[in-house]
Amino acid sequence: MRLKIPPPALVILSILLMKALDWSFPLGRFQFQGQTLVAMLVVACGVILAVAALYVFRKAKTTTDPMHPEKASQIVTNGPYRFSRNPMYLSILLVLIGVVISIGNWLNILILVFFYAYITRFQIIPEEEVLRDKFESSFTEYCTKVRRWI
Numbered sequence: 001m002r003l004k005i006p007p008p009a010l011v012i013l014s015i016l017l018m019k020a021l022d023w024s025f026p027l028g029r030f031q032f033q034g035q036t037l038v039a040m041l042v043v044a045c046g047v048i049l050a051v052a053a054l055y056v057f058r059k060a061k062t063t064t065d066p067m068h069p070e071k072a073s074q075i076v077t078n079g080p081y082r083f084s085r086n087p088m089y090l091s092i093l094l095v096l097i098g099v100v101i102s103i104g105n106w107l108n109i110l111i112l113v114f115f116y117a118y119i120t121r122f123q124i125i126p127e128e129e130v131l132r133d134k135f136e137s138s139f140t141e142y143c144t145k146v147r148r149w150i
Contacts, residue, residue, distance in 0.1 A: 007066050007123065011092055014115050015099055018108040028107035039102035046094030053080050053087040064088075069127040075135050077142055085128075085146050089119055093149075124148065 005013075022029070032038075056079035057064045063071040066088075080087035096115060100108040128148075131139045 007089070007092060007119065010115065010119065011096065014096055014111050018096075018099060018103055018105070018111050021107050021111065022103050022105040025105070025107050028105040030104050030106060035101060035104060039098045041098075042101060043095050043098035046091040046098060049080055049087050049094065050091035053091065055079070056081060066123060066127070069130040070134065072131060072134065075131065075139055075142055077146070082146065084150050085143065085148050086124055089124060090149055092119075120148070 054064055056076055060074055060076050062073045062076060063069075065071060084090050093112070093116060096112055100112060128139075128143070132143075
């Protein structure tokens, strides 16, 4: 089963759910000195990783459309793809971690877990099936060398 909701929409939905959870359950709130700075640094790491991943895809002249992995013209294995098969999704997760830190409510970790599980099950695994069918042993070999997330 494939994801029907584009990942950017899932990010917006996740952030809205985090805000609603914080508003509904203030007992999970936390604060610490430098919280905003830490949140900004984590978000910045996510944005830098996303830009690097997109740059490598553009340079390889292959699709960046997560809804149509069958349009991929090649497997990208350089740049951040040397360390993660999914640096774009990892970058989204980093941004969401930064949002959790910024909002300051422990309960929002539940949204992170949901996002991780959902994107893995309904986006990453189906993408991998398409890429395995299209690129066969070269994609399978890449999967043995590079982890799905980190």
